[in-house]
Amino acid sequence: QGIKDTIRKEPEKFIAYNNGLTITATEGDIIEESGRLFIKSLKDFQIVNGGQTTATIYFSEKDGLDISKVNVMAKINVAKESTIDELEELISNISTFSNAQSRVSKVDLRSRNPQLVQLKGLTESVVTPSGKKWFFERAKG
Known part of the structure; x- marks a missing residue:
């Protein structure tokens, strides 16, 4: 409920109040435009931590809330040249350690x-x- 309240009452502060997303991918393509870097594509994109945040934003917009001022921080781990087993272990460890903090x-x-x-x-x-x-x-x- 706190996530949705922030979207409703203080959407511009969402990025400060929310822990954001942790994402894994096997490859990433970065481009530069006007001196800024942008992600063009991610291969095998997976949200490892932040599912509740993602779902709440999605359903908030579906319920008619304006999400145009909502920004979300994302930590993206690109595991190049990893085997399937290594990637699965990375995903498991990120999920475990991200949710095991005090x-x-x-x-x-x-x-x-x-x-x-x-x-x-x-x-x-x-x-x-x-x-x-x-x-x-x-x-x-």
Whole structure:
């Protein structure tokens, strides 16, 4: 639901809020026009991570939402001269490692909040009545 809400309310910020796509291909053809590089074609193109993002954008447009301001970051891995087995292993590993990173809690995401930074500073400089310092942890660890 968060992905669709961003498309609806803040489509221009989609690229900043979304992790994007991870794609594999066996070959890629790049062209240059006016000093910029463009992907002309990808062979054996496969989205390895980002299926939910892709589906949500597709169905959002189908439901009548304007997706013209939605930009999506993509990491493209071109595995040239790989055997089928090597490509399958790469795809499996990308999928496994992309989805096995440590989960970040909402509390940890707020740890950079200016008020929390200020409170942390106070706990390091203000002494308790018993003469001990306060302990305040903005994020786990």
